[in-house]
Amino acid sequence: MLLTALRPRFLGLLALMVAATVVCGLLATWQWDRAHRALSDRVDGPQQLGEIQQVLAVGDAVTNQIVGDIVTARGEFLPGEQVLVPGRLIDDTEAVIVVSALEVVTADGTTARLPVARGWVPAAEVTGADGEIDPALAPAAPAGEVEVTGRLEASESATGGVTDGVAAEIATPLLVNEWGAPMYAGYVAQTDTAEGLRPMPEGGSAFTRGLDWQNIGYSAQWVLFGAFFLYLWWRSVRQAYLDELAAQREALEERLAATTPAPIQTPTKDV
Numbered sequence: 001m002l003l004t005a006l007r008p009r010f011l012g013l014l015a016l017m018v019a020a021t022v023v024c025g026l027l028a029t030w031q032w033d034r035a036h037r038a039l040s041d042r043v044d045g046p047q048q049l050g051e052i053q054q055v056l057a058v059g060d061a062v063t064n065q066i067v068g069d070i071v072t073a074r075g076e077f078l079p080g081e082q083v084l085v086p087g088r089l090i091d092d093t094e095a096v097i098v099v100s101a102l103e104v105v106t107a108d109g110t111t112a113r114l115p116v117a118r119g120w121v122p123a124a125e126v127t128g129a130d131g132e133i134d135p136a137l138a139p140a141a142p143a144g145e146v147e148v149t150g151r152l153e154a155s156e157s158a159t160g161g162v163t164d165g166v167a168a169e170i171a172t173p174l175l176v177n178e179w180g181a182p183m184y185a186g187y188v189a190q191t192d193t194a195e196g197l198r199p200m201p202e203g204g205s206a207f208t209r210g211l212d213w214q215n216i217g218y219s220a221q222w223v224l225f226g227a228f229f230l231y232l233w234w235r236s237v238r239q240a241y242l243d244e245l246a247a248q249r250e251a252l253e254e255r256l257a258a259t260t261p262a263p264i265q266t267p268t269k270d271v
Contacts, residue, residue, distance in 0.1 A: 001241040017233040024226030028219045052188070053104065055152070058112045062154040062186035071152045073114055073188060075104035077141035081113070081179045083167045084135050086123055090201055094123040096133060098197055099170055099187070100141040101179050102148065115175055115187035116148055119197025135165035139196030150190040150200065 047069045049055045055071055056062065081101035088095040097120045101113045121138065128134035153170075160168030162178050176183045189200040 001237060013236060014233050017229040020229045021226035024222045024229070028222035028226070049152070052114065052152070052184070053107045056184060056186065058106055058182045058184055060185060062152055066152055067154055067186075068151050070149060070191070071188060072147060072149050073102055073104050073116070074145065074147045075102045075111075075114070076145055077101065077116075077143070078103050078113070078179070079141075079143075082135065082138070082141060083162055083165050083175070083178065084126060084133055084138055085117075085167050085170055086133050087168070088120065090120055090198075095120040096123050096126050096138070097170065097200075098138050099167070099175070101175070102146075102188075110182070112182040112184060113175075113179055114184045115170065115172060116150070117153075117170060117187060117189045117200055118148075118194040119190060119199055121197060133166050139194075142195065148188060148190050148194075149192045150188040152186055153189050154186050 049069045049071050052071045052073045078101045083099050085097040085099060088097055098118050100116050100118055102116045103111050104114050106112050126133055126137040155172040156169040158171035158173045162174050167174055170187055172183055172185055191199055193199050
């Protein structure tokens with residue numbers, strides 16, 4: 001099989017597969033480095049990044065390099081732009097998160113909405129007599145200019161919608177349909193105390209945890225892709241070698257059949 005592998009056709013194919021494997025290795029290393037950086041950032045704890053306008057542009061994704069870090073935002077909460085997000089468990093309590101729209105001035109002088117998870121309340125405190133979550137029972141956002149401090153988080157995945165001021169997730173795609181654009185792609189989980197609310201808990205972001213495993217999984221996938229390219233080359237060489245052996249065996253059998261004399265027929269006598 002070595003002679004088959006050393007043919008120019010298979011050597012060229014080998015060079016192509018090796019190049020593809022090298023690319024896969026580089027991509028695997030890149031994904032691994034991303035996961036390692038995210039883990040290192042988590043060990044170091046949240047960083048103080050400053051004002052959000054200097055950290056994130058409107059529409060930019062919240063990456064694993066900055067997710068969970070601390071930012072500040074100054075602006076005014078927009079009246080009537082507030083939703084409740086139930087179904088959370090905080091400190092062993094069924095919790096409802098209060099999310100309000102903070103209007104901030106961006107770096108270019110325009111304004112944009114920044115979703116702020118101002119805090120949480122026990123679900124019992126915002127449950128009406130009918131047993132449903134009632135947004136009217138939640139503390140309203142303060143009027144006038146305020147400054148909030150909190151963790152920068154990525155938008156959660158939107159699987160539901162917003163119904164009567166109640167949302168299934170803190171998902172900016174849902175909120176932008178309710179409140180309008182422009183809007184930051186992430187949100188701030190307020191860590192300083194808001195009146196009438198309990199501060200958002202400290203801890204790692206679910207986005208960060210998921211992204212670590214996601215990057216590690218991508219890294220493993222690229223390694224498998226690289227190994228598959230080399231296996232594909234070996235399989236091609238092996239199949240060509242086996243096809244040649246089969247052709248040689250068939251040709252040999254045909255030659256033997258052609259040179260073998262036919263059996264002599266012995267005549268029989270009639271009795």
